[in-house]
Amino acid sequence: MKRRLSGLGGWLSRRTTAQLSIAIAVLAALALSGSVIITGQAVRADQRQKAALAALADYAAMVDKLGVQAWLGADQVTEADAAYFSAWLTAFQSGPDREDRSLEEVCRTGRGGAGVRFIRAPTGKPAGLAELEDARARRLPALGEDVYAVRLPAGTLCPGRDVEVVVVKRQAGALQIIVGRVVDRAGEAWGRAALIVGLSGLLILISGLTAAVFARRRLGQALAEVSASLDRAAMGDFSRRPPVDDIAPELRPLSLRVNRTLDRLEELLGWLRDSSDQLAHDFRTPLARATARLERLEEVESAEERARLARLAGDDLRQLTRAMNETLALRDGSAWVFERVQLNDLARATLDLYEPLAETRAIRLEAEIAPATLLGVRTLLQRAMTNLVDNAVKFSPDGATVRVITRATGTGVEFSIADQGPGMQATRQGSPPANGIPVPPESATVDSHGMGLPFVRAVVRRHGGTLTIRDAGPGTIVTARFSR
Amino acid sequence: MTDRTADETDAFLALRDLFSGMTALLLEDEPALSDHVASRLMRAGFERVDRVESGEQALAATADTPYDVLILDRLTAGLDGLETLKRIRTGKGPSADSPALMLTALGAERQKVEGLLGGADDYLAKPVGDEELLARIAAQLRRAGRRARANGGDVTNGPFTLSPGARTLQIRGADGARRAIDLSPLEFAIICELMTARGQPVTKTMLWDRCWVEWNFLPDNFVNIIDARISALRRRLKDQCPEVPEPMHPLIVSARSQSLVFRDLDGQG
Numbered sequence: 001m002k003r004r005l006s007g008l009g010g011w012l013s014r015r016t017t018a019q020l021s022i023a024i025a026v027l028a029a030l031a032l033s034g035s036v037i038i039t040g041q042a043v044r045a046d047q048r049q050k051a052a053l054a055a056l057a058d059y060a061a062m063v064d065k066l067g068v069q070a071w072l073g074a075d076q077v078t079e080a081d082a083a084y085f086s087a088w089l090t091a092f093q094s095g096p097d098r099e100d101r102s103l104e105e106v107c108r109t110g111r112g113g114a115g116v117r118f119i120r121a122p123t124g125k126p127a128g129l130a131e132l133e134d135a136r137a138r139r140l141p142a143l144g145e146d147v148y149a150v151r152l153p154a155g156t157l158c159p160g161r162d163v164e165v166v167v168v169k170r171q172a173g174a175l176q177i178i179v180g181r182v183v184d185r186a187g188e189a190w191g192r193a194a195l196i197v198g199l200s201g202l203l204i205l206i207s208g209l210t211a212a213v214f215a216r217r218r219l220g221q222a223l224a225e226v227s228a229s230l231d232r233a234a235m236g237d238f239s240r241r242p243p244v245d246d247i248a249p250e251l252r253p254l255s256l257r258v259n260r261t262l263d264r265l266e267e268l269l270g271w272l273r274d275s276s277d278q279l280a281h282d283f284r285t286p287l288a289r290a291t292a293r294l295e296r297l298e299e300v301e302s303a304e305e306r307a308r309l310a311r312l313a314g315d316d317l318r319q320l321t322r323a324m325n326e327t328l329a330l331r332d333g334s335a336w337v338f339e340r341v342q343l344n345d346l347a348r349a350t351l352d353l354y355e356p357l358a359e360t361r362a363i364r365l366e367a368e369i370a371p372a373t374l375l376g377v378r379t380l381l382q383r384a385m386t387n388l389v390d391n392a393v394k395f396s397p398d399g400a401t402v403r404v405i406t407r408a409t410g411t412g413v414e415f416s417i418a419d420q421g422p423g424m425q426a427t428r429q430g431s432p433p434a435n436g437i438p439v440p441p442e443s444a445t446v447d448s449h450g451m452g453l454p455f456v457r458a459v460v461r462r463h464g465g466t467l468t469i470r471d472a473g474p475g476t477i478v479t480a481r482f483s484r
Numbered sequence: 485m486t487d488r489t490a491d492e493t494d495a496f497l498a499l500r501d502l503f504s505g506m507t508a509l510l511l512e513d514e515p516a517l518s519d520h521v522a523s524r525l526m527r528a529g530f531e532r533v534d535r536v537e538s539g540e541q542a543l544a545a546t547a548d549t550p551y552d553v554l555i556l557d558r559l560t561a562g563l564d565g566l567e568t569l570k571r572i573r574t575g576k577g578p579s580a581d582s583p584a585l586m587l588t589a590l591g592a593e594r595q596k597v598e599g600l601l602g603g604a605d606d607y608l609a610k611p612v613g614d615e616e617l618l619a620r621i622a623a624q625l626r627r628a629g630r631r632a633r634a635n636g637g638d639v640t641n642g643p644f645t646l647s648p649g650a651r652t653l654q655i656r657g658a659d660g661a662r663r664a665i666d667l668s669p670l671e672f673a674i675i676c677e678l679m680t681a682r683g684q685p686v687t688k689t690m691l692w693d694r695c696w697v698e699w700n701f702l703p704d705n706f707v708n709i710i711d712a713r714i715s716a717l718r719r720r721l722k723d724q725c726p727e728v729p730e731p732m733h734p735l736i737v738s739a740r741s742q743s744l745v746f747r748d749l750d751g752q753g
Contacts, residue, residue, distance in 0.1 A: 321611065322704055328592060329701065349698070356712035357705070383701055390705045452704065 018216035025208025032201035036194050043190040044183075051112055051166040051181040052143040058115055059168045059179045066172070075122075077174050082124025085175065089119050089127045107158030112184030116157065116165055120176040131156045132167060132178045146170050150180065157182070215248075222251040226258055238266040271461050275330060278454030282323035290316035326455040329383060330462070343372040343406040343415050346382050350389050351404055361398045368405040372413035374482050376463045384459040387452040388417040388478050395421030396475075412465075412483040420475040456480075495685040495739035496528075496615075499622050502684065503529030506552040506625070509579070510535045511542045511568065512587070513560045521555065521587075524614045525621075539563025543571055550578035552628075553621055558588035558599065566602045573603040583624035587612060593700060615742050619687045626681065639679050642749025643727060646679045653679075658727050665724050670695060671717050678736060678746035685743035707742070714744065 012020070066088070101113035118128035126133070135156075137148035143166070150165045157163050167180030226242040233240075241262060242255045293313040300306050347369050358365050374381070385404075392402045400420035407414060453469075456478075460467045465482035508525055510533055512518040522533040534549070536542045540563050542556070554572065556565035563571075569584055583606075586599040591609025599607040605624050608616070639646040643656040653675055654662040667675065673695040677686055688710045692702060703709065718734040728735065732747060739745045 317611075325591075325701070353696075353699070353703070353709060356716045357709050358712075360712045360715065379700060382699075383703075386703045390703060394705065 016216070017219065018212040021208050021212030021215060025205045025212070028204045028208065029201040032197050032204070036197045039193060039197075040190060047112060047184040048140065048149065048164075048166050049143055051183045052140065052147050052168075054113075054115075054181040055147070055166055055168045055179050056144060058117075058181070059170060059177065062117070062177065062179055063172050066175075077121050077123055079124050082121040082127075085119050085121055086125065086127035089117055103157070106163070106182050107161065110161060110185045112182045114182045116167070116178075116180045116182070118176075118178040122174050126176075128178070129157070132165070132180065133176075137167070137169070140166065144168070149183075218248045219251065222248040222255070226251070226255060229258065229262065233262050233265065236269070238262055238269075271458070274461065275454070275458035276327075278457060279323065279327050279330075282326070282452070282454055283320060286316040286319040286323070289313075290320070322452075323455075326383070326452070329380065330455070330458055338375050338377060341374050341376045341378045341381055343374055343381070343385075343413055344369045346378075346385050347404050347406045347415060349382070350385050353386070354389055354393055358393050358402065361393075361396075363393055363396050363398065364401045365393075366401055366403040368403060368407070370407040372406045372408050372415065374413050374463065376482075377459075380459045380462065384456040384480070385415065385417075387456050391452065392417050392419035392421065392476075392478075395419060397421070400475075409481070412481060414479055414481040416477055416479040418472060418475060418477040420472075422474075495683070495737075495743065495745040496618070498683055499618060499685070500529035502622055502625060505531050507532045507534070507550075508553045508555055508621075509533075509542060509545055509549075509551045511537075511539065511554075511556040511560060511565055513537045513557065517557075521617065524617065528618050537561070539565065539568035539571075542568045543575075546572050546575070546577045546579040548578070551582050553624060554579060554582050554584040555621075556584060556586055556604075558586055558590055558595075566599060566604075569603045583628050585617075585620060585624065587617075613742065615685075615740050616687050616689055619685050619690060619743055622684050623681070623686070623690065626684065639682070640750075641679055641682075641746065642732075643725075644679070644749070646676060648676055648680070655725055655727065665721070667720070670713070671720065674713070674717060675746070678744060681746070683745060683748040685739040685745050687743045689742070691744065 015023070066085075101111065103114045106112065106114040116129050116132060118126065118130065118132040120126035120133065131152060132150060135150045135152060137150045140147045140149055146169050148167050148169060150167055152158075152163050152165055154161050157165070164183040164185075165180045166183055167178050169176075169178050171177070222242075225247065229240045229242045232238075241259050244252060244255050244259065247255055290313045293309045293316065297306055297309045297313070300309060347367065351365050351367055355365060389402065389404060396402055396419045402420075403416075403418040405414075405416040405418070457467045460480045460482075463482050465480050468479050468481070470477045470479070503525075506529070508530055510518060510522055510525075512521065512535070518535050518537075522535055525533045534545055534551070536545055538561055542554075543563070545551075546554070554569070556569055558565040560568075565586060565588065569586070572584075573580055584604050586602075586604040586607045587610065588595075588599070588608070589610050596607045596609075605627070606620050608620060637647075637649075639648070645654045645656070645662065646652075647654070651669075651672055653665045653667060653672065655665055656662050674691060677691055677694050688707055689702070691710060692699070692706055714736055718736055721735050722728075722733050725735075728749075732749060735747050735749075737745055737747055
């Protein structure tokens with residue numbers, strides 16, 4: 001049962017709205033036509049009954065007027081009697097109080113009412129319309145005894161049209177009498193009703209089709225809008241968005257969803273573009289240094305210097321590997337799964353990790369850690385925080401203090417790492433800042449302070465946050481702020 | 485410093501004994517890398533290194549030859565390394581249970597898990613240094629040896645007894661009584677890795693992988709982080725083990741540039 005329903009549901013769901021509207025219009029028109037046909041048949045039965053009653057009255061009148069002569073025995077009817085009947089029948093017009101129409105009028109208009117007769121006596125020529133006797137007659141027991149319907153083709157009664165006649169066929173004494181009336185083809189009232197019903201059917205059909213065409217066009221336009229926006233987005237242009245208000249209401253939720261998805265994609269693509277610009281720097285710097293060192297290696301004679309250059313070039317390659325790992329971490333599948341992350345836990349773990357290293361240089365790690373929860377990618381946030389603490393420890397002078405702060409703010413959460421190192425200014429002399437991000441110096445001796453910062457910035461932006469770097473003279477405070 | 489240098493050489497020289505007579509199958513389609521790895525293995529003491537360039541050749545080679553270790557590149561023409569390993573593992577060949585190292589450019593966490601689930605015993609992302617490769621192979625051979633001995637019990641080294649199951653390190657005092665050495669869980673994990681290596685070198689990356697398990701990435705500065713941790717651990721051991729003669733300290737010594745060894749106290753009396 002369920003399967004049947006779902007089968008029907010499935011079939012319906014594969015039809016378009018326009019197809020369904022057309023189907024409904026056609027069904028409505030069919031139902032109306034059906035009712036017209038049924039009404040027509042009822043009207044026809046009524047007309048037949050009227051004709052039958054008139055015919056019966058005619059018969060009664062005829063038998064009455066013929067009087068006793070009709071009741072002569074068959075052997076008593078003479079040739080003269082037969083001639084008399086024939087003459088009489090020609091003179092006899094109709095029953096007493098029946099509206100009557102002339103045959104001429106009936107044949108012209110197709111309306112009923114005209115009478116037809118036939119008498120056959122045992123001798124002599126029969127009188128009246130001979131076809132009444134020969135034509136195939138259909139019994140109509142519902143309308144009375146000996147009542148028949150007879151169809152007379154064109155040319156018999158009316159020269160130009162078929163007529164239906166209801167006749168009474170009876171034997172009156174020796175006489176075979178057939179008296180009938182032409183059946184009204186259709187009642188006037190029925191004609192009007194049929195016309196009105198037909199017109200309304202047409203109206204329904206037309207309005208149904210119009211609605212279908214309109215709905216189809218409106219949906220088509222809305223879909224075209226959405227598709228056009230998606231096509232543009234597929235080519236990297238996110239400026240066009242499908243309308244949300246001026247659109248078919250059925251498609252509004254879709255349009256809203258498409259808008260949201262496009263917003264998200266635009267944000268992600270922007271993030272990806274910016275991040276790769278920044279990360280490219282992380283690749284180029286060690287690449288350039290390694291290239292320069294390998295070139296020098298060819299010229300240098302001293303074995304000691306050659307060993308030093310080879311070692312430094314190895315360091316550059318390791319740095320490249322690290323930049324590559326970070327880039328891969330950004331695009332790794334897990335980098336897209338958000339979960340609840342406790343920044344305070346990340347900070348605690350990072351401090352534990354760096355504690356022994358800081359101790360070796362008498363650097364004090366201070367924690368100002370308050371609960372701060374963020375929806376984010378744990379590994380990326382952990383990497384970012386580790387990078388910042390790593391930098392801070394690396395560049396702080398011995399005996400200095402590095403402070404790690406996490407806290408909830410009015411609008412979200414933030415974490416900061418404050419060091420007492422040389423500060424960004426000291427390390428980035430000579431290179432202009434790119435997009436407000438300190439550019440790593442090209443110094444060959446010290447690992448640059450800015451190294452890894454593009455990665456941190458990309459991670460922070462991935463979480464919709466901002467990274468600010470403030471000179472604390474001495475030292476630097478790097479703060480990542482996230483809104484909730 | 486000169487002492488340490490001597491130790492370094494010894495620790496890696498000790499691997500020669502482990503590697504001698506061993507055979508390896510190397511699946512690597514990059515000739516330069518293949519040459520390099522094979523020559524390093526031979527120099528480290530391997531008796532034979534069979535080199536193949538495709539998974540199909542590797543299957544053919546393992547069909548009738550037993551290898552002590554399989555080193556497979558993951559991305560190779562035709563049948564890839566991972567699929568090859570799966571087939572070797574499910575096959576009935578003499579190398580079906582040999583330890584396997586996946587050596588590959590695909591180093592993401594997910595790929596690592598795929599590799600380990602595919603039957604690899606260790607999964608290394610290129611580039612891999614010689615030291616790392618040899619120490620990792622040694623670790624796999626040790627593990628295979630342990631499996632063969634089926635002795636999951638304690639490890640002793642001089643006065644020390646390590647019970648991995650009970651998670652304790654004990655020292656036999658001058659009076660013969662044993663007493664436990666106080667270690668943090670991380671410190672115990674480090675000692676455990678180093679002592680079960682029985683005098684063979686353990687690289688810092690290996691230590692990071694096994695002991696800092698909740699960190700699923702290598703921080704830039706992990707070498708310094710480990711060095712600082714090891715320095716603290718050396719001090720801790722020295723403070724708690726006065727019965728170990730002064731020249732034996734530090735108990736944990738460096739080997740080459742990236743590795744550490746727990747000194748073999750039995751061999752030195």
